[in-house]
Ligand SMILES: Nc1nc2c(c(=O)[nH]1)N[C@H]1C(S)=C(S)[C@@H](COP(=O)(O)O)O[C@H]1N2
């Protein structure tokens with residue numbers, strides 16, 4: 272074929288060194304892959320970027336002498352130098368991957384895969400890591416490999432190592448490769464720019480968070496009574512660590528708020544509008560309380576509930592400064608990202624210690640839990656009370672305003688329903704015959720739990736041991752040992768609150784205002 276079209280060879284422009292193009296393909300694919308990975312991290316898990324994690328791992332691995340030398344040489348620019356080194360190494364590896372892939376299909380991909388594995392290891396071994404952080408290096412590796420493969424294949428069509436294709440294909444093939452190379456480079460620049468904009472705000476917010484100290488509470492938390500925490504393997508800890516705390520919100524990316532720029536406004540049906548900044552809020556007399564918050568979407572037996580030690584200024588104090596007008600019955604709280612919740616005014620002004628929370632378990636609020644300020648209201652589901660990244664409280668009426676979830680099929684009111692859960696044994700587990708220990712948690716925030724009972728195979732209810740409470744606003748642990756002979760059993764739990772009303776037996780779905788029914792588990796005794 273090639274002999275048939277000598278004229279076409281004239282149109283073939285010189286391509287320079289194919290090896291250089293292969294290296295360029297590697298660099299473009301690598302840059303786009305890394306940018307895609309960083310973007311994924313920025314969207315999902317802003318605190319663990321693969322590049323930063325790798326840099327951290329390098330810092331940890333470098334002997335102290337070298338570290339000191341670097342600080343001596345570069346001073347405070349040592350971080351910039353480190354980043355420059357990472358970029359240089361990544362660039363060289365990417366170029367090498369391009370060259371290798373052109374030499375032999377799969378070799379460059381293998382190198383990209385190795386780099387991805389290094390990033391994955393660095394990310395999952397970092398302290399702040401969450402399971403979703405693993406996605407970023409995986410995305411980076413896959414994107415790099417796919418682009419590298421595509422680019423090198425097109426390059427091979429344009430500049431085949433043996434003359435396998437006719438020269439009449441060359442101009443087309445050339446355009447195809449250069450277009451792909453340009454597209455890949457453009458994608459890398461766009462993804463890189465978006466990531467930089469996105470993570471700069473996060474870095475500022477988490478930098479502030481890392482260097483701030485929480486004020487001492489004027490009203491410290493009640494001491495946890497001895498015996499509130501049962502020592503039963505597998506039972507939910509009485510206080511949920513921040514890292515294990517459930518997270519629910521509509522935010523695609525975690526809002527990053529710089530506290531010095533933060534303000535909370537009180538508007539609407541008030542005598543005078545009030546505005547408070549972060550420094551002023553921190554200087555107020557703080558209250559510390561253990562409060563168990565729960566999500567209305569928590570299914571019976573589900574884990575969208577957690578108990579934390581919150582530090583904050585009572586919402587009622589701020590509302591008192593503004594002076595709600597007669598006739599108001601609701602506060603519409605708004606988040607920085609526009610999300611809203613409708614909370615009965617009553618719940619924010621009575622003595623229940625609804626808080627403008629700044630602290631969670633002794634730390635400033637984690638970014639994903641509402642940094643710098645969120646609301647925490649004992650007794651109400653999160654969707655009508657626990658606004659994160661709080662920016663405005665509008666005093667209004669249920670008749671005049673609706674919150675985010677109300678037109679979407681959920682209630683405008685959301686008192687937490689009395690519920691109980693079996694944590695141990697896990698449903699479906701087999702256990703040894705004899706005395707089988709059951710244990711779990713029960714909650715009826717702001718009313719308190721007075722009794723927890725278990726029944727086996729729908730027999731008589733038997734009373735479990737109820738641990739002492741921190742307060743009625745938190746969950747309670749319970750435990751009960753039952754003698755069981757080999758066989759299959761169905762075990763159910765129910766709690767009774769201080770009104771004397773046992774939890775509802777009839778099953779209700781989570782919408783519109785919270786699930787009901789008994790948590791039911793199956794155990795195999797052998
Ligand atoms: N800004 C904002 N705040 C929000 C939400 C939200 O979607 N956006 N979800 C609420 C819901 S439904 C719940 S259950 C709680 C969960 O709080 P957590 O993520 O800290 O556990 O936050 C509430 N605050």
Ligand SMILES: [Mo]
Nearest residue numbers: 566567653654
């Ligand atoms: Mo929720």
